[in-house]
Amino acid sequence: MMSLRTIARSAPRALARASTTSTVSRCQRTSLLSARPSSFLRTQQVSAFSTSLFRRAMAGEVDEEVSAKLASEIEFESDVKQNEPVPASIKDFMENSPFKVQDVLGREDVVLTRTFGDEKITVTFSIADLHNYEPDMMEDQAMEDELEDIEAGRNPQDQRGGAADLAQEANEDLEAGADEAAVPCRLNIVIEKPNKGALNIEALAQDGAVVVENLYYYTDSKLAHSTDANAVHAAQDTYPGPPFGSLDEDLQMLMERYLEERGITQALAVFAPDYMDHKEQKEYMAWLKNVKSFIDA
Incomplete structure (x- = not known):
């Protein structure tokens, strides 16, 4: 299910968009007609091949309306952002967690990294989950x-x-x-040791809990990270191990405690879905501004 903010993004603007479009276009047409005296119209007929008219024709007839619509959308999103403060779960995690958050504007993935003794721990999740989510019916x-x-x-x-x-x-x-119902956030957890390979854990962060789905071991830690076709193929050929849920219950509980000691806790389970939604809003705003900048250029 999409967040309340996402629903609010689209629901209240159906009428506003229609009225804005008609108002903008009507005002623009009125202002353009009123600003042109008859002498100007006659000059325009004579100078049919002027450079300014050629540029205006090449620019497209709806560019200004598209730009105005994008501006309206940006204003709406800005109002939503002002009325929706950053969740406390994000602030608390950023201030108190041992993980370092790597969030690059324009990319879907968010990467958390930390060290634990001689181990390097990486947790990755993506805002793509918001768009690919199909609720279990x-x-x-x-x-x-x-x-x-x-x-x-x-x-x-x-x-x-x-x-x-x-x-x-x-x-x-x-x-x-x-x-x-909340959108579950998929976590890809990699725990590496020097010259010892890596554990790769696939889990879900949902309803304030981390639910482990699969647990893999790779002798070569690169197989847990690389998107190279050869590495992906090699990882697929590796014995995956049994489904985590089929393991002995005591072993499952111990593995969950093992992850908790390394920071894969309830705080992370709450942070990841909230940050996923927060980042999606930030990316959407940047996308709107980039498109408007392109249209206006």
């Missing part, structure tokens, strides 16, 4: 099926005041689940 479908059963009177264990109350409660649970 299994739970929603199950809740909808339950609601249909209740409404049809197929629930024999009615102990709370009738089918109508159950139906209302189930419907409220369904709506609450939709509102509270």
Whole structure:
């Protein structure tokens, strides 16, 4: 699910955009017509091949309207940013975490790095998760099926005041689940030791917890980082190990404690999704300004 800010970005502007477009274009046309005396129009007819007119024709007829629309969008995003302070989770993590945050404007990935003894630890996540997220509809479908059963009177264990109350409660649970669902943030964690290879952990940061999905070991630490085709192919050929969830429960718990000691904690699980959303807003604003600068050039 997209963030409330993202929803707010698009929802309230449907009418505003339409009115702004018509107002801008109407005002521009009116100002242009009113600013041209008849003598100027006659001169224009005579000087049909003037340089200024040629430039104006080559510039395109909608450039000014596109630029005005982008300016309106930038103003809207600026207002949203002013009314939405940086989350406390981001401030606390940046001030107190041992990780160094590497965030390059224009790139989707955010990289966290730190050392732990002789280990180098890298955590990477991407704002692409916001755009690629497809919510799991299994739970929603199950809740909808339950609601249909209740409404049809197929629930024999009615102990709370009738089918109508159950139906209302189930419907409220369904709506609450939709509102509270958060976009999970995928974490790629690499722990390296000199001349000992690397552990590569794939995990999710969601609902304030880090959930480990896969755990790999590479004798060559480069295989855990490199995007080179040969390295990717070599990594794919490496035995991946069993799914983390199939490991002995005690081993799973110990590995989770192992990660916590290295800073993969609840604070990181809260920080990563919040920072992902914060960065997306920052990147979108920069994108708007770059496009406007290009149109105006």
